[in-house]
Amino acid sequence: MTTAQAPARQAGQFALWTLILAACVANVNLSIANVALPDIGRELGATQVELNMVAVGFTLGLASSVLYLGAIGDHYGRKRLLLIGLALSIPAAALAAWAPSPTVLIAARLIGGVCAGMVYPTTLSIITALYSGRQRAMAIALWSGIGAGASAIGPAIVGWLLTFAWWGAGFAITIPLAVLAFLLCLRLPSKTGDPSPSVDHVGGVLSVIMIATFVGAITFAPTPGAGVVSIILAVISAAAIIAFFLQERRTPEPLFDLHVAKRRTFWVAALAGIIVFGSLMGSMFIGQQFLQNVLDYNSLQAGLGILPAAFAMILLSPVAAILIHRVGSRVTLAIGFVLVGLGFLAMFLWTESSSYAVVGLTYAMLGAGVAIAAAPASRAIMSSVPQQDLGMGSATNDLQRDLGGAIMQSVMGTLLVVRYSRDIAAAFSAAPADEQSQLSDQAITLMTQSFTGAEEAAQSLPSQYSASLVEAARQAFTDGANVAYAAALLAVVAGLVVIVTLYPRKDREIEILAKYAEEDKPVAASAG
DSSP, rough: OOHHHHHHHHHHHHHHHHHHHEEEEEEEHHHHHHHHHHHHHHHHHHOOOHHHHHHHHHHHHHHHHHHHHHHHHHHOOOOOOOOOHHHHHHHHHHHHTTOOOOOHHHHHHHHHHHHHHHHHHHHHHHHHHOOHHHHHHHHHHHHHHHHHHHHHHHHHHHHHHHHTTTTTHHHHHHHHHHHHHHHHHHSOOSSOOOOOOOHHHHHHHHHHHHHHHHHHHHHHTTSTOOOHHHHHHHHHHHHHHHHHHHHHHHOOOOOSSSHTTTSSSHHHHHHHHHHHHHHHHHHHHHHHHHHHHSOOHHHHHHHHEEEEEEEHHHHHHHHHHHHHHHHHHHHHHHHHHHHHHHHHHHHHTTOOTTOHEEHHHEHHHHHHHHHHHHHHHHHHHHHHGGGHHHHHHHHHHHHHHHOOOOHHHHHHHHHHHHEEEEEEEEHHHHHHHHHHSSSOOOHHHHHHHHHHHHHHHHTOOOHHHHHHHHHHHHHHHHHHHHHHHHHHHHHHHHHHHHHHHHSOHHHHHHHHHHHHHHHHHHHHHHOO
């Protein structure tokens, strides 16, 4: 390396790690609420519906805004939007940490999600604009792996804080991270690619409506008593989707370029990302409950249980970049999916007597698969879009995480509840009549709805009956979790088939991406 090249390399490294830190502000926020939900319910008197909204509020705000905000960043300035998002995330996190009521907390989480919609896709847009070739592959791999690792580390940090701090401490930890990221981002280059000529505001508003109602419909689908709300949201989402695609077909400067979206390297990679990130969020969602309900871990121990996934994602993200260069995105994606599938197979082996080593090895395998598959998925998406439309690519990349998480958590959670309710009801029906008579109808209803309800019901039974009820609930939960793992494994296998059959091989991928770059040159030139 020459003396002249050294400063440029240092500046590039500074920009990369600054953008990764900014992305981590959003990633940590995705997972920190789940561990604190029991404390929030007790301290704020939140209902189950309110707790559900606290859990999904951040994702809802993020997912519904990323397409629109990505386009705004492309047109008005990516660095400017990044700084605004980081600045606003500070009071949003403070409002969440010290919220006086569930309503205020939900609003703060929604606002925080919108702030993340300014930050998260913008970081990937800037990285893609600043780097090319092998450097871009490595930068995206680090951004993806470390970001996903941060979301897995979040529950462990919050679990530790809750052993001595108040329920809002988990939300407060993002404040110093956001302050540091804001100060460092001030030093980023102002120009990060050619601006887009305009913003499709009609399409932007429709994108917010269709995604918000879609995620809401998925979220409320398994919630007892929320079926009508879920159906209404689904109908609104369907209407908004139709209107959005009609708008994007007729407008000269679309928010979401349907021509680009039809490219195989784009939509196959997006589908792969939905499945792999959904697998991560789904395994954490079910696994956290299994560790606390069946293995009797406390919140800190449950958070530590998934740390191997975080370490694997951080350590193996550079390996993904190397594999992309040597064997191409198709093989790299396939390797990642195989590892994720093996991780779900290992979860079938979890029992009431499983050791931490078994749990840790399982999550390490899942984390390794996510790390290796996430990088080629993100790179393929970003390499398939024109330079002036990087916001569309980065927003799609972000959407695959949020939609994947919402879909997989909802499907896996619903299957878990259905199987658990059936098995615990059958076990209770087979119990002696004198044991059944000890419980009220309300207690029986609560027992069939959740493991926590079964524990509460068991407390009202004599000791000779309570232990058998809790044991039956543990077995019912284990059986329900296995059904959820089977559904996730089926999705992973289906995704693997799509990748192997439809994603191009390495040489063909290089040709296709070069062709897309050539096709997009006139567009970029006219935008300049």
